[in-house]
Amino acid sequence: MQAIDAVRKPLAVVSAAATLQEAAEQMDEKAVGALLVVVEDGTPVGIVTDRDIVVRAVAHAIPPDARVDAVMSRELVTMEATADLRSAFGIFREHAIRRLPLSDDGDIVGILTVDDLFVDLVADLADLVRPVTGQVIFGHREVNRPLAAAP
Amino acid sequence: MTHPALERHVVPGGPLAPVGVAELGPAVELPTTSTLGEAAAVMVERRVPAVLIAAPRGLSILAERDVVAGVAANLDGRTLAVRVATPDPVMVSEDSPLLDAVLTMLRRDVRALPVCNGHGAVVGLLSLRQALEAVLAGVDVPSWLGAFRGALRISVTPVVRHVEPGPGAGNPDRSERSWS
Numbered sequence: 597m598q599a600i601d602a603v604r605k606p607l608a609v610v611s612a613a614a615t616l617q618e619a620a621e622q623m624d625e626k627a628v629g630a631l632l633v634v635v636e637d638g639t640p641v642g643i644v645t646d647r648d649i650v651v652r653a654v655a656h657a658i659p660p661d662a663r664v665d666a667v668m669s670r671e672l673v674t675m676e677a678t679a680d681l682r683s684a685f686g687i688f689r690e691h692a693i694r695r696l697p698l699s700d701d702g703d704i705v706g707i708l709t710v711d712d713l714f715v716d717l718v719a720d721l722a723d724l725v726r727p728v729t730g731q732v733i734f735g736h737r738e739v740n741r742p743l744a745a746a747p
Numbered sequence: 748m749t750h751p752a753l754e755r756h757v758v759p760g761g762p763l764a765p766v767g768v769a770e771l772g773p774a775v776e777l778p779t780t781s782t783l784g785e786a787a788a789v790m791v792e793r794r795v796p797a798v799l800i801a802a803p804r805g806l807s808i809l810a811e812r813d814v815v816a817g818v819a820a821n822l823d824g825r826t827l828a829v830r831v832a833t834p835d836p837v838m839v840s841e842d843s844p845l846l847d848a849v850l851t852m853l854r855r856d857v858r859a860l861p862v863c864n865g866h867g868a869v870v871g872l873l874s875l876r877q878a879l880e881a882v883l884a885g886v887d888v889p890s891w892l893g894a895f896r897g898a899l900r901i902s903v904t905p906v907v908r909h910v911e912p913g914p915g916a917g918n919p920d921r922s923e924r925s926w927s
Contacts (some may be wrong), residue, residue, distance in 0.1 A: 620818035626858065646815045655787035660818050714879060715853060
């Protein structure tokens with residue numbers, strides 16, 4: 597499976613000059629936990645997460661009108677979108693990150709999260725342990741997935 | 748007495764390992780007078796993804812997502828946390844199967860669930876990662892699952908502990924740990 601195929605949520609982007617309120621509004625509206633932060637020409641310069649807003653902003657009395665780049669993480673580790681999903685494991689481990697931007701021909705096209713891997717894993721476990729539950733929860737993912745053979 | 752919220756939202760039990768065997772984090776409860784800033788500081792200090800607020804009408808939960816929603820509404824850290832907290836949170840019984848708890852979190856898109864005992868008392872908070880640790884600790888993992896454990900920096904040593912069944916069986920010696 598290619599890494600991009602495991603991404604469950606659309607890429608959301610915010611300007612480095614945007615306020616925390618604007619970033620939070622995007623996260624809230626799009627139900628995502630991370631935004632790619634870009635400068636004027638579209639170059640990505642960091643990533644900001646819901647945890648960053650809690651830990652680096654609200655907990656330290658930084659107001660909602662502060663700039664996003666004041667709390668974003670500047671380390672931007674990326675991986676090719678078409679790389680095998682399993683390649684992501686090592687990158688998550690090596691860099692101690694939970695979100696991994698995926699690039700295609702130099703452009704960021706999605707953010708793979710540890711939760712994305714988890715969903716696939718749990719779908720597999722649900723297959724193995726309780727197929728009915730798995731189909732109810734992951735019905736759209738189960739259509740083309742053969743039922744696990746009985747142990 | 749069972750908390751009113753439990754009567755509506757407790758995940759039913761099942762045949763798999765119960766939530767009670769997982770290592771839970773503390774269920775930190777704050778007063779209704781707590782501000783968003785205070786609550787966020789507690790989340791950082793206690794390393795929890797959510798805190799509980801004992802409001803007069805019942806329990807509420809303030810997760811990171813709720814704090815973000817508050818900032819999105821242009822509320823600052825002096826705002827009362829209960830204003831953006833989610834009332835009547837979904838809870839999970841410590842007797843419920845771990846897989847049910849995990850599926851509940853994924854289905855509802857939440858990263859933590861309060862855990863209650865048979866008497867309806869909240870005994871801890873189960874994060875997605877803690878649930879994953881406990882689920883994987885009981886699985887005969889193929890190699891790629893081993894890699895997945897590594898990706899999450901999950902200890903190879905199982906964290907699942909045996910819990911004697913019975914009323915009030917819980918996790919009295921849970922230690923605090925990072926949930927990030």
